[in-house]
């Protein structure tokens with residue numbers, strides 16, 4: 001499994017970004033089938049299993065009672081197994097699929113009330129998508145693929161060439177402007193996809209399993225690239241994946257879906273440190289906890305015989321990064337925030353996570 005250090009570097013500024021949500025989803029349902037509209041408000045139909053519902057009504061509930069907010073500048077990951085409803089949910093957020101019921105607001109406006117014209121505007125100026133299969137135009141050079149959205153939006157030739165060149169450099173594709181997609185590797189093609197998505201300076205980037213088709217090493221490069229771009233540009237991102245390590249690496253918060261429902265929404269350390277149920281516990285079982293859990297999760301109250309002059313560390317420092325300092329010190333580390341002692345962490349707390357038995361931290 002990949003190490004998750006990038007995630008930990010990112011977590012420090014996570015708490016600084018509380019603001020009005022960019023996207024706000026409440027009680028969202030998407031049911032497929034002729035009788036779809038009946039399902040959300042019918043206690044009898046809601047009580048049926050997926051299979052029973054399908055047999056009795058011909059309907060499939062892909063998204064069920066989902067609530068979440070995405071904050072400005074947040075990377076919000078939607079993850080789950082195949083068929084759990086990830087794509088349907090995210091397509092509802094851009095109205096590529098019409099939800100059956102519930103509400104979605106985008107930048108404070110009711111997205112479900114938007115007419116065709118408004119939707120076109122939103123898709124042109126506010127949303128961008130990056131897909132698994134790149135969606136590049138084969139007969140256009142890299143620069144023309146990147147500039148395509150700008151061209152559609154009526155941006156003049158000189159201006160779109162300048163902007164396309166800018167984003168091409170940004171994603172590390174400088175020198176490949178005149179290549180055709182088939183002349184590029186999968187990773188480079190996906191960089192073109194990224195550049196194209198960034199060209200119009202959207203408010204939100206939606207990623208639908210963008211790296212699933214790439215080799216593992218290229219995939220890691222691309223994940224790091226997304227983290228770097230996010231650091232540089234601070235864009236709000238909604239990212240679908242079925243890969244937990246990818247979710248933990250990229251996500252400020254992660255929504256884990258199961259059979260259309262939200263099994264848990266939380267930060268990586270919340271999912272690992274406080275799994276909502278056995279399903280999540282099982283899901284996160286193989287994650288190296290020391291790479292995700294922070295000192296906040298393992299600290300304990302000081303005892304009378306504890307020396308309180310050990311090294312000071314913040315509560316959001318990841319265990320794997322604190323390990324050496326704690327083990328090298330001859331007294332426990334103090335977990336301190338804003339000058340306040342929150343708890344202490346000694347060798348035992350560290351070793352229970354780094355070397356300890358499989359299972360949840362105490």
Ligand SMILES: Nc1ncnc2c1ncn2[C@@H]1O[C@H](COP(=O)(O)OP(=O)(O)OP(=O)(O)O)[C@@H](O)[C@H]1O
Nearest residue numbers: 032060061062080081082083084085086087088089
């Ligand atoms: N157009 C449709 N008509 C009927 N059922 C659908 C339709 N689209 C999706 N579904 C069903 O809704 C459920 C959720 O599908 P969805 O594609 O959103 O899941 P997913 O988590 O994105 O899966 P994957 O990772 O395989 O893409 C599945 O049971 C799927 O069969």
